[in-house]
Amino acid sequence: MPFIDIHHARRKAQRRLPRAVFDYLDGGxxxxxxxxxxxHAFSRVRFRPHRLxxxxxPDTSASWFGESRPLPFIVAPTGLNGxxxxxxxxxxxxxAASAGIPFCLSTAATTTIEEVARRVDGEFWFQLYxxxxxLADDLASRAWKVGCRVLILTTDVPVNGKRLRDLRSGFKIPFRPGPRLAIDAIRHPRWLAGQLRHGFPELANMKSTGAASLETQAALMARKMDTSFDWDALARLRDSWRGRLIVKGxxxxxxxxxxxxxxxxGVILSNHGARQLDDADSPLNLLIDSPPEVGSDLFLDSGIRDASDAVKxxxxxxNGVMLGRAILYGLAATGEPGAREVIDMFKTDLIRTLTLIGCPSVKALSRDLVACS
Ligand SMILES: Cc1cc2nc3c(=O)[nH]c(=O)nc-3n(C[C@H](O)[C@H](O)[C@H](O)COP(=O)(O)O)c2cc1C
Incomplete structure (x- = not known):
């Protein structure tokens, strides 16, 4: 049965995955x-529909970088999808390609930049840690070489957040199950069979780059970033990257x-899905507090679980929203068909929500349609 909502996809994902892996995906x-x-931030916003x-x-198209897009969604960069x-x-x-929306590959991906470019015929963006x-220069130039024209710099992981679920379960990459994880894995035979057939995933972009020493691979695994990266470094990145540059976090x-x-x-308002600093504000609250007059395209993620959240x-x-866990639940439940189902569900529900609030198009959405408490 297709997912009826995101909770349905989440439950299916939870059944299929070993607990430690589900906790990695789901936890904060x-x-x-x-x-x-x-x-909670999304429940602060209520619709005030127009009638007649x-x-x-309803027109679902959105716009950024001066171009019209079929849908206002982007697949957020997430590590360790394999x-x-x-x-x-x-x-x-x-x-993502089948729905005409961009997919963003993470630095911590389990497939190389080159392989994704070779095997998928869709718009793909690259996220830089x-x-x-x-190493960052090397990754950016590899992405450019294979046709990637949008680079997302993630700024909210100077160090890894303290994720208690992962600390308790011992989840890390390379995935080398100890006794507890091994029992957990054996209890989830469909997941285990897939992993054994394919081989446990590794940080593919690190393994395949000349610039990555063993220490830098280990640093990425522990998310030990260059904590001296500052505004001057951003200015230099802006000078050196010829494509679109978006700052996330x-x-x-x-x-x-x-x-x-x-x-x-472009700027992505994001608290990394509450995976970094537990007490960070919700990015939606920034938009609730004041109308954004940023002067660039603006994106948002963190907590979006259905099309109604996106519409808010x-x-x-x-201008657009990024799907993080929502699409990962679909992927973890049934693979590519599950990810497609989640995007389809967002699209269908986007049309329904536009219709119900009396707004003929995504581009016509405005503050006038919501009340915030
Ligand atoms: C399992 C998982 C892995 C993630 N890995 C990355 C990553 O490698 N790079 C990055 O910039 N953001 C990463 N994120 C954050 C997402 O890009 C996005 O900001 C977040 O998932 C949005 O919140 P939501 O999941 O509540 O929608 C990750 C999120 C999850 C859930």
């Missing part, structure tokens, strides 16, 4: 209050403006 930082807060509007053919489903990066990228400057409007003043093309973020000023 520290006491996980941030996960609740991210959801012609909504006979542990959720064999070949998970390619499965996600194909699902700066472990060392040399921004949580203050003054930082957003500063990004724009350096020539950045778009009404408050986002």
């Amino acid at each position: 930082a520290e006491n996980e209050q941030g996960l609740t807060q991210n959801r 509007v012609d909504v006979s053919s 542990i959720l489903w064999p070949d998970g990066d390619v499965a996600l990228a194909r699902a 700066v472990v060392t400057r040399e 921004i949580m203050r409007m003054d930082d957003a403006w500063r990004c724009v003043s350096l020539g950045v093309d 973020a778009l009404s408050l000023g986002a």
